[in-house]
Amino acid sequence: MKFKKRKNQLNSINRILLRHFILISLLLVVLIELICFLIVSGTTKTTAKEKLIRVGNEVVAFVHDKEDVNTEAITEYINGHRQEGIVVYILSPKGEVYLPSGSPGWNGDIEEIAEKINGSDKGFSPVIYSKDNSLNYAVYLQYKGGSYLVATYSISVFNSALRSLLFYFITVGVIVILLAALVSLNVSQKLTSGLKNLSSTAVRFSKGDFNVEFENAEYQELASLSDTLNSVRDEVKKSGDFQRDLLANVSHDLKTPLTMIKAYASMIREISGNNPEKRDKHLQVIIDEADRLTGLVNDVLNVSKLTSNLDEIKFKVFNLTEYLYGIINKFEYLQETQGYTFMVDIDPNLYTRADEEKIGQVIYNLLGNAVNYTGSDKTVYISLKLNLSDERIKLSIRDTGKGIAKDDLQDIWNRYYRVKENHQRPVKGTGLGLNIVKIILKNHSFDYGVESELDKGSTFWVDFPSVPEKMEEN
Numbered sequence: 001m002k003f004k005k006r007k008n009q010l011n012s013i014n015r016i017l018l019r020h021f022i023l024i025s026l027l028l029v030v031l032i033e034l035i036c037f038l039i040v041s042g043t044t045k046t047t048a049k050e051k052l053i054r055v056g057n058e059v060v061a062f063v064h065d066k067e068d069v070n071t072e073a074i075t076e077y078i079n080g081h082r083q084e085g086i087v088v089y090i091l092s093p094k095g096e097v098y099l100p101s102g103s104p105g106w107n108g109d110i111e112e113i114a115e116k117i118n119g120s121d122k123g124f125s126p127v128i129y130s131k132d133n134s135l136n137y138a139v140y141l142q143y144k145g146g147s148y149l150v151a152t153y154s155i156s157v158f159n160s161a162l163r164s165l166l167f168y169f170i171t172v173g174v175i176v177i178l179l180a181a182l183v184s185l186n187v188s189q190k191l192t193s194g195l196k197n198l199s200s201t202a203v204r205f206s207k208g209d210f211n212v213e214f215e216n217a218e219y220q221e222l223a224s225l226s227d228t229l230n231s232v233r234d235e236v237k238k239s240g241d242f243q244r245d246l247l248a249n250v251s252h253d254l255k256t257p258l259t260m261i262k263a264y265a266s267m268i269r270e271i272s273g274n275n276p277e278k279r280d281k282h283l284q285v286i287i288d289e290a291d292r293l294t295g296l297v298n299d300v301l302n303v304s305k306l307t308s309n310l311d312e313i314k315f316k317v318f319n320l321t322e323y324l325y326g327i328i329n330k331f332e333y334l335q336e337t338q339g340y341t342f343m344v345d346i347d348p349n350l351y352t353r354a355d356e357e358k359i360g361q362v363i364y365n366l367l368g369n370a371v372n373y374t375g376s377d378k379t380v381y382i383s384l385k386l387n388l389s390d391e392r393i394k395l396s397i398r399d400t401g402k403g404i405a406k407d408d409l410q411d412i413w414n415r416y417y418r419v420k421e422n423h424q425r426p427v428k429g430t431g432l433g434l435n436i437v438k439i440i441l442k443n444h445s446f447d448y449g450v451e452s453e454l455d456k457g458s459t460f461w462v463d464f465p466s467v468p469e470k471m472e473e474n
């Protein structure tokens with residue numbers, strides 16, 4: 001069973017965006033700052049160590065195993081490095097200061113240093129170790145019969161620098177997160193205000209206001225949603241208009257033949273009943289009007305059937321030439337009774353693949369229109385030709401009637417459209433025929449069209465694929 005979440009159980013876009021923005025920026029800030037901090041602290045310590053070793057080694061080079069040691073120069077060198085935080089002592093095994101001369105004394109633990117040096121099997125190589133926020137360098141020297149060199153680099157200076165760096169990082173991090181929150185609020189507000197606009201317009205639309213305009217130019221997706229909603233609105237409006245027109249037209253079209261049938265039936269009963277000639281004439285009118293009613297009802301049924309069964313095209317390969325002749329033959333009675341002429345130019349044995357019955361309807365409607373609208377010569381030209389270069393078959397049905405004005409050419413394919421001027425003509429017509437033709441051919445994806453010249457006539461054409469007689473059906 002499906003449950004619809006209640007409104008207050010749903011997450012708001014504002015809240016989701018805010019949460020995600022803050023989380024992502026927090027993660028990024030922490031990651032970037034951690035990497036920076038590690039790099040900075042790493043390089044600081046390495047540089048400090050390198051400097052300590054360099055100074056220590058230099059002092060060692062001055063005194064170790066030297067006959068003649070310039071104590072003044074060494075003292076000056078050692079004092080020179082004091083300002084940089086490096087303190088150097090050369091000590092006796094008891095901890096007394098040999099160098100730098102004039103030093104007030106040393107307060108370290110000489111035994112610990114001796115132990116560290118002896119513990120490392122390095123002979124005269126220096127030992128480097130950290131202790132109490134300082135980095136130390138210690139080595140045994142051949143000076144005054146044996147002494148120790150101790151150099152100390154206090155890294156508390158660096159540590160405090162790193163601490164202030166950490167403080168800056170945290171401040172920047174907080175600012176970045178606050179900015180991210182602000183940006184997210186701004187974005188989500190714009191987004192949701194667009195959605196809220198669309199939603200309130202949709203509410204108005206749902207209440208029957210077809211003049212609403214869905215607007216949003218801020219975001220591409222919302223703009224395309226607005227476009228879609230606007231076209232839905234147009235379609236709904238059109239369909240409403242269509243239903244109104246349909247009702248008006250159908251009732252109007254039903255009324256006229258019914259009135260005629262009733263009038264002529266009364267006439268037969270009261271006047272022409274005993275006059276065979278007049279009676280036949282009046283009966284013919286009744287039959288014609290009944291036919292017209294049948295045609296109208298069939299057209300209406302067809303349109304609704306076609307639009308509801310859009311995908312139901314039953315393709316099969318059939319002989320289009322024979323099929324066309326069969327339909328023309330149905331119009332033969334017009335040749336005999338009303339003097340119509342059908343001029344045909346039809347290639348033999350052309351096969352196509354389509355829904356035979358529906359294509360029959362197309363041809364029937366086009367031919368019926370040509371008969372209805374052709375000129376006083378009562379001639380209709382029908383041609384079915386194969387174009388060998390692209391394997392297409394073109395059906396053309398031409399009449400010599402009034403033609404169709406350019407402005408009407410697009411509209412004649414719409415439901416219930418009838419060129420106004422023609423409405424007065426006493427032809428059977430509902431304005432549905434060409435709409436049926438359009439729906440069927442569109443469902444087949446066949447090209448079709450009309451060329452027309454006023455007072456010269458119109459040519460309706462359909463383009464069919466040509467297929468071999470024994471094409472495999474799949």
Ligand code: ADP
Pocket residue numbers: 365369370373374399401402403404412413417418419420422428429430431432433434435458
């Ligand atoms: P109808 O039942 O009125 O013929 P259609 O949908 O078949 O309806 O045609 C729509 C309109 O297009 C017609 O009312 C007519 O005005 C115009 N039309 C169709 N075929 C022709 C034609 N061969 N010559 C001139 N006008 C035509």
